[in-house]
Amino acid sequence: MTPELPPFLPFALPEIGQEEIDEVVDTLRSGWITTGNKARRFEQMFAEYVGAGVEAIAVNSATAGLHLALEAVGIGAGDEVIVPTHTFTATAEVVRYLGADVVLVDVDPRTLNVTAEAVAAAITPRTRAIMPVHYAGLGAPMDELLALARDRGLKVVEDAAHALPATCSGRLIGTLASDATVFSFYANKTMTTGEGGMVVTRRPELAERMRVMRLHGMNRDAFDRFVSRTPAWYYEIVAPGFKYNLTDIAAALGIHQLVRLPGFLARRQHLAVRYHAHLAALPLILPADAPPNEIHAWHLYVIRLRDDARLTRDEVIQGLSDRGIGASVHYVPLHRHPYWRDRYRLRPEMFPHSDAAYRSMLSIPLFTAMSDSDQDRVIDALRELLGPC
Numbered sequence: 506m507t508p509e510l511p512p513f514l515p516f517a518l519p520e521i522g523q524e525e526i527d528e529v530v531d532t533l534r535s536g537w538i539t540t541g542n543k544a545r546r547f548e549q550m551f552a553e554y555v556g557a558g559v560e561a562i563a564v565n566s567a568t569a570g571l572h573l574a575l576e577a578v579g580i581g582a583g584d585e586v587i588v589p590t591h592t593f594t595a596t597a598e599v600v601r602y603l604g605a606d607v608v609l610v611d612v613d614p615r616t617l618n619v620t621a622e623a624v625a626a627a628i629t630p631r632t633r634a635i636m637p638v639h640y641a642g643l644g645a646p647m648d649e650l651l652a653l654a655r656d657r658g659l660k661v662v663e664d665a666a667h668a669l670p671a672t673c674s675g676r677l678i679g680t681l682a683s684d685a686t687v688f689s690f691y692a693n694k695t696m697t698t699g700e701g702g703m704v705v706t707r708r709p710e711l712a713e714r715m716r717v718m719r720l721h722g723m724n725r726d727a728f729d730r731f732v733s734r735t736p737a738w739y740y741e742i743v744a745p746g747f748k749y750n751l752t753d754i755a756a757a758l759g760i761h762q763l764v765r766l767p768g769f770l771a772r773r774q775h776l777a778v779r780y781h782a783h784l785a786a787l788p789l790i791l792p793a794d795a796p797p798n799e800i801h802a803w804h805l806y807v808i809r810l811r812d813d814a815r816l817t818r819d820e821v822i823q824g825l826s827d828r829g830i831g832a833s834v835h836y837v838p839l840h841r842h843p844y845w846r847d848r849y850r851l852r853p854e855m856f857p858h859s860d861a862a863y864r865s866m867l868s869i870p871l872f873t874a875m876s877d878s879d880q881d882r883v884i885d886a887l888r889e890l891l892g893p894c
């Protein structure tokens with residue numbers, strides 16, 4: 506008999522409970538499955554959760570939310586938007602949707618977050634906006650970035666896909682002085698609706714524009730305020746909008762995932778602390794912690810191999826895979842992808858920190874439904890692969 510292999514441990518898995526399932530079933534039975542009361546309820550709950558008087562606009566992906574936010578702040582052809590190279594392509598692609606150009610910048614070698622110095626050096630007369638990414642769930646240096654944006658008259662749209670919840674200078678991301686902040690509810694994020702996202706803003710005119718553009722450019726809500734006895738079938742199109750609304754089926758998941766978010770965070774923090782403690786003796790650069798009293802969302806646990814490690818990154822990922830453990834890489838930096846590389850004639854030497862991090866990094870399993878003994882398997886495997894012989 507062959508010995509039974511332990512089940513494969515993926516690098517991420519969603520945690521869906523009975524409340525989420527019951528709420529989805531309730532939606533399916535209700536006769537209203539697209540955007541309706543549950544999406545509205547989810548928006549209200551989310552705005553209350555973030556606080557500070559934000560408005561929340563539910564969308565069918567964070568990518569959609571980033572697009573809406575840039576459109577609402579007025580980004581268009583001929584403009585430049587500064588984006589860290591060390592991110593997912595969604596952060597940058599939305600800039601191109603609007604005909605504007607992406608200016609990629611390198612990141613801090615310790616945090617892998619964008620720096621105010623790199624952004625300042627990339628500003629040209631065409632620069633209109635900055636899109637900080639809170640990499641892995643660690644807050645970007647927002648005080649400096651917001652001060653720079655204020656001085657130079659730039660818009661700020663935060664890609665907070667990793668950062669629910671996380672803080673900067675003691676304030677929850679979503680409540681800072683940026684124009685809009687976008688969260689993701691993709692399957693592997695810190696809470697999920699399958700696919701989905703949320704934009705939050707404290708600027709009512711941006712919220713109104715995003716609501717109109719989220720659904721085909723229909724101004725029905727605004728129109729209703731001016732004309733009372735409007736027939737239910739009548740609407741007006743005021744712009745060529747998008748189809749970015751979140752369904753009630755997805756919102757049904759979000760309503761309960763949001764309630765569980767504090768518990769999810771506690772579990773992620775517990776796992777991160779255990780990884781720190783048990784991996785400290787290996788030839789690894791462990792991920793940067795948040796400063797004291799700040800919250801790191803711990804969406805990802807990204808380790809980097811030191812130069813004295815005896816295996817390469819690819820060998821470590823293979824070694825984990827051989828032991829039934831999933832891993833990933835966040836990210837192949839944008840400057841290495843053919844589209845971005847060729848369009849902007851980019852070379853790895855232009856982004857030394859991001860590129861070196863990419864070559865040595867892997868993301869190891871970190872998700873709320875993994876047990877301490879699941880985590881011990883990862884720790885033991887890394888010790889076997891990298892520890893003293």
Ligand SMILES: *Cc1c(COP(=O)(O)O)cnc(C)c1O
Pocket residue numbers: 565566567568569592593595596638664666667688689690691700701702
């Ligand atoms: C996941 C992710 C996105 C896109 O989120 P979707 O909801 O899948 O559109 C954008 N930026 C970053 C950094 C991400 O990790």
